[in-house]
Amino acid sequence: MKSLGSTRRSFTPWLDKETKPYISFQNVTKKFGDFVAVDNLTLNIYEREFYSLLGPSGCGKTTLLRMLAGFEEPTSGEIFLDGVSLKGVPPHKRPVNMMFQSYALFPHMSVRDNIGFGLKQAGIAKAQITERVDAILKLVKLEEFAKRKPDQLSGGQRQRVALARSVVLRPKLLLLDEPLGALDKKLREETQFELMDLQHELGLTFMIVTHDQEEAMTMSDRIAVMDKGTVIQTGTPAEIYEAPNSRYVADFIGTVNTLEGKVKEKAAGKVKIVGKDGFTIEAATTDQFALNTDDTAWFSIRPEKIKVSRSKPDKQTNAVEGEVWDIGYLGDMTLFNVMLDSGTIMRASVLNAKRTVDDPIGYEDRIWLSFEPDAGIVLER
Template sequence: MPLDTKIEDRPWLDSSIEPFIKIQNVTKKFGAFTAVDRIDLNVYQGELFSLLGGSGCGKTTLLRMLAGFEEVTSGHIFIDGQDMAGIPPYERPVNMMFQSYALFPHMTVEKNVAYGLKRDGVPKLEIASRVTEILDMVELGQFASRKPHQLSGGQRQRVALARALVKKPKLLLLDEPLGALDKRLREQTQFELMDLQEQLGITFMVVTHDQEEAMTLSTRIAVMDQGDIIQIGTPTEIYEYPESRFTAGFIGNVNMFEGRVTNNSADHVTVQGTDGTEFYIDHGQNVKEGQKVWVAVRPEKLVINKDAVAAGPNQLLGTVDDIGYMGNHSIYRVKLASGRIVQTTAQNIVRPKDAEWAVDWDDKVTLTWEPSATVLLTK
């Protein structure tokens, strides 16, 4: 979500709006092991919120506590103002879509989607109407009589989604919902999922280990590690303004440099890198001169130059050690005099063989970047 989105589309910035989900000081222990450690989190009505982290970070455990499949060791979970303590899964205003999809192989698409409504005793005419409506919404109406083995992976995923949505939950929990799809289908389905969530207005909470998926889908992301939330923010905030080395390194690629603060003013900070590189950051920060810090620069922020560049801060000299041609862009790995490898990317606006300035292996190059592209980290 862009930073200039209207305030009504960013309810987390309005203190008068009550969160739809309130997770307060929640801990979950399995014996001596702490899977989730004193987490606080607010999620608002209509968000598509992602829990992002590596395997074992606690994100699925947190999702299962919301669903009621795991009991909270300590703390409280509120959904739509109601404390979920002691409330079983089938009485919560929640539905969950599992990574495996868990479709009944002997049932048709229509019967798979209708199953939960039948268990709830919904009248037959209403079941037929709701199933038809949701199948049309996920573009599976013409496949209603087929069985799961007659569908593609993407179609099975949409059947599972339809089955979860047909009961009209207030909250839909999705555990790695696109993990079984190939890359091209996953990218297509991400936008379909966003469109569907916007149509229905239901709050979605997604668990994923895929950074790109979380960045594409989410209104906001909670980055998790070792049972704790490291940072919460919009995709832009998480990527462009990481608050720690962990977040900077986990989301996308980054070049990280260690150094010490040499000057801290109201409008800029300078850092001397351990390899002698001088870094200039165009805003003040709460640091002290002599303090150990880290400087992060994303590869796409670096400009690769074959021509000589006037000496100054925010530049690195090196030799092109490797090139990865990715079609729409190329990745350059540049070896510095210290032996360190720094990575940069460049869009292939014209065909390399047609460009006199095209960078090749073993070229001597200078990498430069704008002061605003430099992120200063203290932890």
């Protein structure tokens, strides 16, 4: 089987039927009055996995995290951690730690004392506290800041102190609720890789809640895309991006063009769709493709999979002409919003591999958009 994208590490316990889940939500429902925050959800997460819950505000992802931490109890269903039911177990007796977006550092304590506070409360011997705090300070690269107070640190440094305090207790599971939301874009990107390296080095299980698609795609082994209290799709970042199972997932992850049409021809491994916009789409399909002739289908294709040209392609399918409506220059790439004659806007992106362009495309130019049959995916819902 061909890979849908690069993999961060060869770690796929979910593909092994013999591997037991480390965290298991079994038919979990959580209601707040008449509002159903989590709706009969079943979900399995594996040991040492970096797992992301991704979805819009109000989809239930933070409620899942809070139930796992013990701050909320399920209305029905059960949650297991390492094979043990968490029903009735109070938060302080769970081998779980939670890191919040606010960091909640003690302003009057030094970095060292903030990190060691939980160990002191747990009654750990002083010599052992010193040893463990020294080790974690080195791991998060904060040795030279050990004596500083939180208000003497940058946002990124405070974030690392909060992370160090969370992992120094060596919990079985670390829960992160929008942990990078307060950082600027560049620092957030740097911290994402630091988090990944730390998780891998410590061998812990990380479960993160985020609404930032790029953040989830960068750090996760797997992502669960949520909506209205349910999981719509679970998969690796490449699977979620390249093979969404619905228009909702395709639209939520990154930028996508979704074209509606009717199935006109169907054969082994391919389908022909006549779009509402009048042009014919020839697409590759799998053996699981269930639509029949005259059924409505949606063809989803990412902007970077579309070729932009001034001249008409030789192919009769998968090519359409339009007028450049908007141009966005992002440095590494240029985005084109192209209006088709039907009024539909399609977006295409072109990598800026050279510093200069001999014949740059401008506003109101007529151009052609084309793509290969396997560049997009046909969706049934």
